[in-house]
Amino acid sequence: MSYEPPLEKYTVSIREVAWGPAAKLKKIGGENTLPFHYFEGALPNPAGLAMEILDVRPESWSPIVLEPFEDVVSDPVRWARKCIDVYGAEALCLRLVSTDPMGMNKSAGEAAEMAKKVADAAGVPLIVWGTEAEEKDAEVLVEVAKACSGGNLLLGPVVKGNYPDVSKAALEHGHAIVAQASMDANLTKELNIALCKSFPPDRIVVDPTSSALGYGFEYTYSIIERIKQFGLFDKDKMMLMPILADVAADCWRAKEAKESKEQGILWEAITGISFLLAGANLLVVRHPESYRLIREMIMEC
């Protein structure tokens, strides 16, 4: 008698989202099986890894994670180049911290200009992230979409309260988006249904919001896991988008991460790798060393 390994057969695939400039196009998603189940199906695209940069000098970063960037943090363009040239970043995430209405409150136009400079200088896939202030983000991301028209950026976070404006601008100017619904698979689905009335589903990455090891990690882990399972097991078309886990800020806020360099790097790397195991397709990380550790792990699989 021959042995048949008890493998699951999935009839659907996670949607493939391709973003970035044509020469460096990055594809994420596309798998027809659970994370790292190479024995069961095809995972054509390794997970994406974006290194985080800010448009202003970071105010509250731990010296541990500031140190590798100390010479460039005052200039986002040089910062971007250092990530790519020195630390080998394949993608970047530019946070437009300066637009925070509770902070410097810079105008959407100024921020868009900076995003354009960074995008041009970097030449790699770029996530452009607002400050999670719904209304201001809508203004800022629409301006960024225009300024970087055709640049195939990944714009976020797009939420229930601002999706019509941002998704319209993204569609007109050839960008993909990150749809964010906080820690609730039902809300993720609801936002996707709303978006997909006017926006192509294969241009959406979802962000169910994540958290750091020791700070609600298990909860966000299980939500990412469930979203992937609703898609692959239940064939729910609105749950087949690739998933983003933005671990950088949460990890480096953790008290334990700030205690020592080694611990901080591991805190971020382990959080990130764990979310890949849960089903994340794209990570945003901060420290070059945790970036390297996670990439090695991805490449070895």
Added chain:
Amino acid sequence: MILIGEDLNVMSKDLAQAIKNRNPDPVERCIRGQEMNGMDYLDLNVGPVKKDPVETMEWLVNLVQGITECPLCLDTTNPVAMEAGLKLCKKKPILNSASGSTEGKEKMMPLAAKYKCGLVLSVINDAGLPADADERAASIMESVAYANDLGIANEDIWVDPVLMPVGIDQRQIAAYMEFVRMLPDIVPGAKTTCGLSNLSYGVPKNLRGLLNRTFLVMIQRIGQTSAIVSGFDEELIRLVRGDLPDLVNLIHRAMDEDDVDLSGLSPKEVEYVKTTNVLMGRSLFSSSWLEV
């Protein structure tokens, strides 16, 4: 299906204000409306009544009994207010509610025994809400045995399996239904009830009724004997009273068949089928379930 009207509730700002100010008019309108729509019992939900518990409950029970003959379901977490109300009831009331927690056993169950009234007994215990049907069964059997020892008969027990919002944990709905099915075997003679509106908590207001109505038809079919419902949802009342047999049959069919053909159905029928599908757990719930 025994319907308990939920509308006299301090969650309503107007009614909370009316009770606080001892203003009878809003209370009377609420009571008369529900009575006219055929509620079998009227729930008086006064919350924890921290201030003047005895006087508040006495005022309300006397007022309501002056308006209607309908029996009452007294709903407060305050045992002092509860006892004040039970003393005054002319018809056999229901005590809403006790759980299997220490508090429920020590404070509420003895009142139900003393006043020989009905008792809503939930599956919650000191460990919280049971995770599945089996855990619900274990919890309720323990609580019912305790109530029986106090002299409360199964026939006076209204088991509340506790209905959780569909938007919080859809899997709880299947657990709820499985438990309702096993109940006649584990607590023979007892009734079932639940706070139906909790199902649609967090869902946009205009869609809540549809979820509640569909689910009530579904659980009526599998043996649910009572529910605490809105006394102003006329379609809900007609559905479970047998006035809309075609819609009821359609919901039953959608429970049995995964893919009811939607072509040829009216928009309203399509809504009921889609809602049944989502409550059967066939697709992930979102507030846009009618749009897919």
